[in-house]
Amino acid sequence: MSVFADLVQRLADLLDPLFGASAAAAAIVLFTALVRLLVHPLSRAAARGQKARAELQPKIAELRKKHAKNPERLQKAVMELHTKEKVSPLSGCLPSLFQLPAFFLLYHLFSNTTIGGKANELLSHQLFTAPLGDRWADALGGGGAFGGAGLVYVGLFAVVTCVAAFNYRRTKRMMAANPAAPVADAEAVPGMGAVGAMTKVMPFMSFFTLFTVAVVPLAAALYVVTSTTWSAVERAVLYR
Template sequence: MDLYAFPPIAAILDAAYAGLMGLAALLEPLTGSAAAAASVVLLTLLVRVALIPVGVSQAKAEQTRSRLAPKLRALQQRHKRDRERLQRETMKLYADEKASPLAGCLPMLAQAPVIAIVYTLFLHSTIAGHANGLLTQQLLGVPLGASLTGVIVTGTVSLGALGVFAAVLAVIVITAEITRRAFRPPVDDAPDASALAGAGMARLAGVLQFATAVVALFVPLAAGLYLATTVAWTLVQRVLLRRRYPLAPADPRDSGRA
């Protein structure tokens, strides 16, 4: 069963599609033949603006986790042989601090349907049973429905197409590298198992930053524009929110006060 053919979802998609094409028509006097591509970028920005509260919630949750990290490590060390006691003390710590271990998760899940609807507009060739006209529009001669791997496999690749796809991929890769460097998870220097696990997770997080670039190789150009706009916005938002909600500085004395 096609989930996107389910009547309520199809109706939402169709309404979002009509809004997107209406936005492209409004932008056409300003952007000409690039109106459809401009509407993709603008719609993505509007969605990200609407989801700013989610980013704020995640930043607050990250700040709380960093503040409680020394106390949690102390509890893990103190009760490492008694898992039930460790769980009770952990939940008590969160309760005393008026925090939740799931803080930031629910808002993140709440945004998923919105992102799924928007992303579908840039990915599927049909919307609510009719052709997705957005994907027939072009950016500098490249159809928004074309993918880099697709034009290479079919032999329809051109120098202009390579330039457009390269620009989109460059934005994603450069943003991923800046994000990786700016938000590299701190890893303890102590050579114990938890430190080694933390180092492994840090390396994995760094690799995953580039997964979006791999996805962009296979999806339509419209979806690639969405991904590039999203990662660029996310980086700027995280930098600003990190300044507003800075992480607690590492202080070994915190573990002794836990």
């Protein structure tokens, strides 16, 4: 944890001439961008995987007809097809999974008052007037929803809402263009039964980010907002 804290502090010191009191917040945005750059190869692989899975749908449809009365044989045949074509049904989850450690590090870093037995100096940093260790509830209890800290959250919520609306429209268009793909995978691939249910709520997933931003420390919320915005732009390019 102390090594990670030193990294954030060094980035803040580097950005201090440009951002002043908000240098730590800028450092978190920069750190998030660096994480996303590292994860980008996985995102590209996930995009190729989705295209490959879409191309397999005609073959899966044939297998469904062929083994309609034998679900176990159908599952085995679909798994063999994925293995033969070197397509993983779960490849799209990898970019998100590899980002979780960075998010939790930030969460814990700005949730603790001490680091290595010393006072956590990063908690003294702010984004404008909002302390990076505070939450939305703290902003509401301070100056209210439209106080100094409250307005910072209004801005974050506005960004998340715009990104979520963009993702909602894009996901609906993709599902309309390829409605059979999730269902086929969900029914034919072992362990993927939840995929069918997830497709029903998938267009609304981005809006759940609003809840995350509201309950985590502001530093972690900055990571979430930056990463979510990056994902929206990245997916629009990779899945165009």
